[in-house]
Amino acid sequence: MKAYGIEVTGLTKRFGEVTAVDSVSFAVEPGVVTGFLGPNGAGKTTTMRMILGLVTPTEGTATIGGRRYTELDRPTRTVGAVLDAGAFHPNHSARDHLRIYCAMGGHPDSRVDELLDRLGLAEHAHRRTRTFSTGMKQRLSLATALLGDPSVLLLDEPSNGLDPEGIAWLRTFLRELAAEGRTVLVSSHVLSEVQQIVDDVVVIRRGRMVAAGPLAEIARRRPPTVLVHSPDAEQLRALILDGTRGPDAEVATAEDGSLRVSGLTAAETADLAAAAGLRVHGLGAEDSSLEQLFLDLTQDRAGQAGQYEGDAR
């Protein structure tokens, strides 16, 4: 199996007035799982469909191993995709379904049983797909995508509808596929569902890329935030914002009146309050969960996006 990466350059798609994808560029490397993250409507599916040659870009290119999907000699041996994990004929058994796709792709029949085994579906091979749970449908979709033993896998929202056990299974499975040297791109609108699964991320918001790179590195770049409970909150806020604490100091007031300070450490904030004789009843580093990072990256705050931008590897 040859290792192919995905390269997206200046990719843009306009549907009439709507710019679904706006000059997006990133690279997806073999051997790791890459999360393609963004809220609903951010443009993830449209980007994946352009990579798969199902939607024609308005501008830019998407290539797999240097070639557009439509230029690949044997596409299903290079790329496997799951865009809709529920799309089966309800009266076909899992084996019938795989046999049909196996024949269409020109793959050896032996792949059907190999994949039923690998995906833990062997004992359900004769059941009609309409009786399958969401998790079983997800596995059958993955089996279908893997029939051609592709080196690149594109999965649109594979964690959707899975219970924690299903997500744990998916994590192990996708990690195995990446360890085999495959390129794995997984979209999601919920970072917490995939944060244990992905190594790298590409984050988009309203069609534009806001961050790309190893998740751990992007999380480290997030400025620390300090939560302050103070009866003198307004004075402290004014003090922090007076411009002499450095250009990066910012304060937001939470609903309960406490302050969320960024651009200053907890010690700097405490010293500032003490020097001005302001009372502080509580102070600590805010929980910098990745979900908060994701919200910071994708919510509508002008000028917020650029500070996390990294090089797409």
Ligand SMILES: Nc1ncnc2c1ncn2[C@@H]1O[C@H](COP(=O)(O)OP(=O)(O)OP(=O)(O)O)[C@@H](O)[C@H]1O
């Ligand atoms: N065929 C189409 N015609 C018109 N607009 C479209 C079409 N396909 C997508 N869009 C619009 O493009 C934008 C991006 O949609 P897309 O489905 O790519 O986002 P997404 O990030 O995959 O979101 P979701 O997680 O909700 O699927 C949305 O505003 C959507 O309404």
